[in-house]
Amino acid sequence: MRLTDDLYAFVWEGYENNCNSFFLGGSVGALIDPGHLRFADSLLDRMSVDGISLGDIRLVIVTHSHPDHMEAVPRFTEQGVPVAMHPAALEYLDQIGAAMYQWMGSDLPGIDGVIPIEEGPVGALDGLVSVYHTPGHEPGSLCVHWPERKALATGDLVFSGSVGRTDFPGGDHARLMAEVDRMSRLEVEHLLPGHGPVLQSEAAIARNYADMRAVFG
Numbered sequence: 001m002r003l004t005d006d007l008y009a010f011v012w013e014g015y016e017n018n019c020n021s022f023f024l025g026g027s028v029g030a031l032i033d034p035g036h037l038r039f040a041d042s043l044l045d046r047m048s049v050d051g052i053s054l055g056d057i058r059l060v061i062v063t064h065s066h067p068d069h070m071e072a073v074p075r076f077t078e079q080g081v082p083v084a085m086h087p088a089a090l091e092y093l094d095q096i097g098a099a100m101y102q103w104m105g106s107d108l109p110g111i112d113g114v115i116p117i118e119e120g121p122v123g124a125l126d127g128l129v130s131v132y133h134t135p136g137h138e139p140g141s142l143c144v145h146w147p148e149r150k151a152l153a154t155g156d157l158v159f160s161g162s163v164g165r166t167d168f169p170g171g172d173h174a175r176l177m178a179e180v181d182r183m184s185r186l187e188v189e190h191l192l193p194g195h196g197p198v199l200q201s202e203a204a205i206a207r208n209y210a211d212m213r214a215v216f217g
């Protein structure tokens with residue numbers, strides 16, 4: 001679904017757990033979080049309704065290594081679509097990924113060819129989008145900022161009415177709240193969380209950050 005201009009949200013509405021996916025269109029061409037493998041075809045169908053095809057995706061950015069955000073990665077790498085994650089997330093997958101995926105009831109996806117990206121403007125997207133390293137939910141968690149559209153995809157850092165859980169291995173609540181604070185200083189009109197509804201006004205986003213500080217800070 002088109003949110004505004006060339007910004008698209010594919011908010012997950014199914015009963016089973018899966019993440020929201022977002023497409024930053026125009027000259028960017030970035031898909032954020034492809035989700036579970038078994039829902040990848042329905043995501044691609046929903047994207048095609050909005051006129052977006054696999055060929056429009058220049059880069060898939062994965063906000064963190066949990067299966068509900070990235071199990072579908074091979075669906076894209078196998079088609080030659082580059083996928084990027086923070087190096088700490090790749091390291092995390094390497095160290096405890098197999099055990100974590102088993103515990104979450106999924107198979108560890110193949111991540112051959114996944115590109116590590118550090119905090120800063122994303123070169124593969126001509127610097128139009130920046131990623132921020134925002135650990136707390138997972139050591140390699142990323143947020144993706146598109147300044148031109150004042151849009152921020154937060155993965156499982158912050159949601160409408162909640163923040164990411166930190167009871168998984170590598171979780172750190174104090175660090176998560178520090179990153180929530182840091183992200184709250186960016187100019188954002190479209191807050192795009194990994195789960196639940198998107199927030200679409202500066203006032204609603206500011207209120208949400210204030211509530212999160214009061215409840216979880």
Ligand SMILES: [Zn+2]
Nearest residue numbers: 064066137156
């Ligand atoms: Zn997660």
